[in-house]
Amino acid sequence: MVTNILVAGVGGQGILLTGKLIAQTACLAGFDVKTSEIHGMAQRGGSVVTHVRYGERVYSPVISPGTADFLLAFEKLEGRRSLPFLKPGGLVILNDYALPPLPVAVGLEAYPSDTEEYIAQRFPLLLIDALKEARLHGGDPRMANVLLTGVLAAFTGIPRETWEEALERSVPPRFLEGNRKAFARGFELGAAYRQKMAEGVVDQCGTPRRSACPGRS
Amino acid sequence: MKLLSGNEAIARGAYEAGVKVALAYPGTPSTEILENIIRHYPEIYAEWAANEKVAVEVGIGACLAGARTLVAMKHVGVNVAADPLLTLTYTGVNAGFVLVSADDPGMHSSQNEQDNRFYARFAQVPLLEPADSQEAKDFVKAAFEISEAFDTPVLLRTTTRVSHSKSLVQEGEPVTPPPRKYRKDFAKYAVLPAHARVLHEKVERRREELRAYAESSPLNRIEWGDRRIGFITSGIAYQYVKELFPWASVLKLGLSYPLPLKLVRQFAREVQRVIVVEELEPFLEEQILAAGIRVQGKDLVPRTGELSPARLAWGLSRDEDLARLAEEYGTVFNFPPDEEKLPVRPPVLCPGCPHRGVFYVLKKMKLVVTGDIGCYTLGGLPPLGAMDTCICMGASIGMAHGLVKADPELSGRTVAVIGDSTFFHTGLPALANLVYNRGAAAVIVLDNRTTAMTGHQDHPGTGRTARGEETVALDAAEVARALGAEYVEVVDPYDLQAVRRAVEQALRSSSPAVVVARRPCVLLTRPSPRPLPYREEVCRGCGLCLELGCPALALKDRKERKIAVDPLLCVGCGLCAQVCPFGALEV
Numbered sequence: 001m002v003t004n005i006l007v008a009g010v011g012g013q014g015i016l017l018t019g020k021l022i023a024q025t026a027c028l029a030g031f032d033v034k035t036s037e038i039h040g041m042a043q044r045g046g047s048v049v050t051h052v053r054y055g056e057r058v059y060s061p062v063i064s065p066g067t068a069d070f071l072l073a074f075e076k077l078e079g080r081r082s083l084p085f086l087k088p089g090g091l092v093i094l095n096d097y098a099l100p101p102l103p104v105a106v107g108l109e110a111y112p113s114d115t116e117e118y119i120a121q122r123f124p125l126l127l128i129d130a131l132k133e134a135r136l137h138g139g140d141p142r143m144a145n146v147l148l149t150g151v152l153a154a155f156t157g158i159p160r161e162t163w164e165e166a167l168e169r170s171v172p173p174r175f176l177e178g179n180r181k182a183f184a185r186g187f188e189l190g191a192a193y194r195q196k197m198a199e200g201v202v203d204q205c206g207t208p209r210r211s212a213c214p215g216r217s
Numbered sequence: 218m219k220l221l222s223g224n225e226a227i228a229r230g231a232y233e234a235g236v237k238v239a240l241a242y243p244g245t246p247s248t249e250i251l252e253n254i255i256r257h258y259p260e261i262y263a264e265w266a267a268n269e270k271v272a273v274e275v276g277i278g279a280c281l282a283g284a285r286t287l288v289a290m291k292h293v294g295v296n297v298a299a300d301p302l303l304t305l306t307y308t309g310v311n312a313g314f315v316l317v318s319a320d321d322p323g324m325h326s327s328q329n330e331q332d333n334r335f336y337a338r339f340a341q342v343p344l345l346e347p348a349d350s351q352e353a354k355d356f357v358k359a360a361f362e363i364s365e366a367f368d369t370p371v372l373l374r375t376t377t378r379v380s381h382s383k384s385l386v387q388e389g390e391p392v393t394p395p396p397r398k399y400r401k402d403f404a405k406y407a408v409l410p411a412h413a414r415v416l417h418e419k420v421e422r423r424r425e426e427l428r429a430y431a432e433s434s435p436l437n438r439i440e441w442g443d444r445r446i447g448f449i450t451s452g453i454a455y456q457y458v459k460e461l462f463p464w465a466s467v468l469k470l471g472l473s474y475p476l477p478l479k480l481v482r483q484f485a486r487e488v489q490r491v492i493v494v495e496e497l498e499p500f501l502e503e504q505i506l507a508a509g510i511r512v513q514g515k516d517l518v519p520r521t522g523e524l525s526p527a528r529l530a531w532g533l534s535r536d537e538d539l540a541r542l543a544e545e546y547g548t549v550f551n552f553p554p555d556e557e558k559l560p561v562r563p564p565v566l567c568p569g570c571p572h573r574g575v576f577y578v579l580k581k582m583k584l585v586v587t588g589d590i591g592c593y594t595l596g597g598l599p600p601l602g603a604m605d606t607c608i609c610m611g612a613s614i615g616m617a618h619g620l621v622k623a624d625p626e627l628s629g630r631t632v633a634v635i636g637d638s639t640f641f642h643t644g645l646p647a648l649a650n651l652v653y654n655r656g657a658a659a660v661i662v663l664d665n666r667t668t669a670m671t672g673h674q675d676h677p678g679t680g681r682t683a684r685g686e687e688t689v690a691l692d693a694a695e696v697a698r699a700l701g702a703e704y705v706e707v708v709d710p711y712d713l714q715a716v717r718r719a720v721e722q723a724l725r726s727s728s729p730a731v732v733v734a735r736r737p738c739v740l741l742t743r744p745s746p747r748p749l750p751y752r753e754e755v756c757r758g759c760g761l762c763l764e765l766g767c768p769a770l771a772l773k774d775r776k777e778r779k780i781a782v783d784p785l786l787c788v789g790c791g792l793c794a795q796v797c798p799f800g801a802l803e804v
Binding site for chain 2: 010011020023024027032033034035036037038044045046047058059060061062064065066067077078080081083084100101102103104105106107108109110111112
């Protein structure tokens with residue numbers, strides 16, 4: 001069994017660091033791990049994805065379409081773009097944040113306005129305002145990536161202490177305390193959603209925070 | 218066990234192999250090899266070379282002096298370095314010499330996707346193709362042993378998915394290679410025709426000795442599985458084969474040139490049919506077919522673009538027998554295609570990028586612009602769209618010269634734009650050529666004081682060595698003057714009027730003219746966000762500021778045509794304020 005996690009966002013959002021943190025955790029948990037990322041041109045504000053795969057034995061470093069267990073998206077359009085990677089029932093953890101790409105910024109194209117609904121009709125969706133949550137709980141919106149990783153952590157089955165150990169190893173000491181809090185908040189949000197899923201309060205669509213899925217009570 | 222990228226593992230491998238000298242010119246996906254050597258292994262002498270040809274030449278010197286030497290570059294860099302490489306293969310080495318070529322199938326950050334395995338065959342040197350980070354490290358050590366045992370340079374070829382993928386690595390202890398002193402050997406190291414004829418015979422013998430070695434080398438191995446199908450593969454393609462067909466028989470080639478034909482023949486005899494799975498060109502397939510062994514390959518496996526398990530599955534699923542066999546094992550062949558058409562997110566020049574102003578001026582002046590390789594190639598994308606061509610490192614100057622020579626009507630409206638690192642890489646001979654041949658094209662050096670695209674490496678113009686020591690900083694303007702340019706002017710690219718004046722002057726000049734637009738890359742200076750005040754009531758929605766293509770400016774509403782200044786992205790460079798005719802944006 002291999003677990004596939006796709007991290008998607010915009011160059012500069014900390015996608016590579018997040019991939020590293022997840023991979024480091026899986027490594028500490030004793031799994032074989034592979035990640036794949038793209039540097040160079042893609043980092044100048046372009047779309048960026050990092051693939052993380054772990055399990056007993058991993059061959060390909062890239063995730064195939066239709067096989068990802070989790071999609072961790074730092075930006076809504078990029079989350080939507082990466083949907084084809086998810087397997088049926090795969091979980092989307094979506095940062096409630098829109099960054100218009102250049103064709104939208106200059107008025108040539110429109111930013112899709114129905115992304116939450118679009119995703120929620122297809123996959124379980126957990127929508128998080130990570131910038132706000134990170135500011136409130138970690139003290140710095142730049143800790144949004146660690147907060148979102150915390151959300152993911154609640155679903156992976158890897159012990160929380162292992163995640164925290166990996167965090168300690170990959171964050172500079174002076175930022176550790178804030179990042180710990182951001183992670184804890186993310187974990188709390190993730191665990192709450194997981195609980196609701198288990199209770200059947202949230203089914204194949206919707207979020208604990210707002211009604212994103214038409215027809216959901 | 219450590220989680221390392223392929224490039225980090227190659228750096229570690231260099232350390233464990235006792236490498237004393239490492240050289241590179243930055244280029245994606247190879248850059249992090251030397252960066253990691255610089256960061257982690259102070260005992261290795263490391264140098265950013267001015268270009269790849271120089272890197273190999275310095276490397277040859279170091280290897281003759283007795284140092285194990287590693288030279289790293291991206292695939293197209295090997296074109297630049299091909300001249301010394303194709304003769305180094307004749308002379309052979311003293312201490313080991315390994316050339317790392319990082320290829321870029323899929324062109325994530327490159328102008329072509331050439332398959333550099335052909336260089337191994339062209340130069341008749343052994344080729345090693347690691348398939349993950351552990352192999353990347355181990356193969357570096359193996360490469361040095363082969364290099365010294367067979368008196369040959371060795372080509373270690375990675376691809377983006379090997380260089381930039383991370384996997385677990387068991388580190389080892391560094392070795393101390395046997396000491397080798399510099400020893401004059403004129404017949405070996407000076408390729409006068411009489412010497413070279415002898416050396417070429419040696420190259421031919423060496424190839425067959427290496428082939429015999431490859432037949433039994435542990436770098437090549439057979440993994441027996443179901444013998445109804447056998448795959449021959451190398452590099453990252455091996456992982457994709459194993460991902461899809463863990464049950465099949467596989468001949469994995471780590472030392473893939475010279476091709477161990479006996480081993481291939483044995484494998485082919487013992488399986489019902491053979492499919493060669495390789496990324497890009499049919500490099501292995503054609504050699505195997507030429508040896509009279511029946512295999513399939515490119516009739517099923519895509520020849521262009523990057524391979525992936527999904528693309529491989531798509532290609533192989535067209536074979537009915539294989540599809541039936543795969544069904545038996547429950548192998549998934551159908552991966553859903555991309556469904557939705559969404560706005561693309563192309564890479565862009567950063568907010569506050571010093572290149573932006575120059576391209577804005579060039580666009581307004583409606584000039585013919587030959588471009589070059591670097592971040593500034595993005596100046597060719599809309600809305601700036603101020604670049605006509607991009608071929609290879611240093612091409613801009615020669616191409617502008619050629620355009621004007623062939624069509625004098627282009628004189629006075631043709632400029633070459635070239636970055637500072639690229640100017641020192643291969644721009645200098647092109648400028649000397651332009652001056653010498655009485656050219657009239659103008660040259661703009663975009664001097665942002667670094668090699669930006671690849672992550673800010675130093676170069677001959679920055680005044681710092683790879684290890685951060687102070688050194689002479691070549692001044693692009695002084696160099697241009699010394700090369701004979703008569704009109705040379707240095708301008709601040711944040712000052713649109715000054716840029717325009719200088720470019721006009723350069724184009725009017727009857728002799729070669731060079732404008733140096735100088736300001737450090739905004740990612741080097743990292744100014745804090747300083748959003749320009751925007752007065753919405755004054756804004757008339759003309760959209761002129763949006764023509765700058767700045768990520769910090771966006772149309773707030775398509776109907777209202779008002780602007781939003783992103784407070785986190787704007788660094789207050791002031792270009793939009795210079796462009797706005799109504800004073801809605803002010804410095």
